[in-house]
Amino acid sequence: MSGFTIRRAVDEDIEEIFRMCMELADLSDDGDSVKTTPETLRRDRKYYECFVAEEATTADSASQPLIGYALYVYTFSTWDGRSAFLNDIYVTPDxxxxxxxxxxxxxxxxxxxDNGCVLMEWCVLNWNSNAIEFYKSKGAFDLTEAEHVHIYKMPKSSLEKLAK
Structure with missing residues (x-):
């Protein structure tokens, strides 16, 4: 038996998911950019899916901190159909x-x-060679290299300006 279990996240996991989200942001030197809060994660729970990893414990042991999570959303590709976007996958350093x-x-x-998706996409920071190699070893490919696609982001301030 492995020393961990994977299960679907429940509302009681929100604080731990947020803790790991902040750890991930700090690894990217981007912790100050996180605008999500545990309350946001709780309020918007219907908009994302999440699995968590926890150390295997015995029935009488106290609950322990989570050791990983994967958070994703369902999307739709006009070329391919149902798809998913993996926002985060994180395992604590230890x-x-x-x-x-x-x-x-x-x-x-x-x-x-199981939910009818034909593909999953995600972004990886170019400095994160460990993650890049991990994903490639699982059969993923770099869309920027293969299809010369660039992903753009429009923050709320730009959305508001554009919407006027």
Whole structure:
């Protein structure tokens, strides 16, 4: 038996998911840019799916902090049909290299397939060579390299200006 379990997130996991989200942002030196709060995650729970990883425990042991999560949303591609966008996949530093990331990604892949999706996309920061190699080893490819696609982002201030 592995030393961890993967399960669908529940409302009681929100604080821990947020903690790991902040750890991930801090790794990117972007912690100050996070606008989401635990309250936002709780309020908008119907807009995303999430699986979490936790250490395997015995029935009488106290609950322990979560050690990973994968958060994603369902989307639609006009070329391909139903799809998913993986916002985050994160495993705490002390628990990397144990297959947790692979099991999280595998669980998400099965869930999106079960829900009729034909593809899943995500973004990776170009400096994160470990993540890039991890994803490539699972069969993913770099859309920017392969199809010369660039992803753009329009913040709320620009949306508001455009909408006027």
């Amino acid at each position: 628990h990397r290299g144990k297959g947790i990331g692979t099991d999280l990604l595998r669980t998400v892949a099965q869930d999106v397939l």
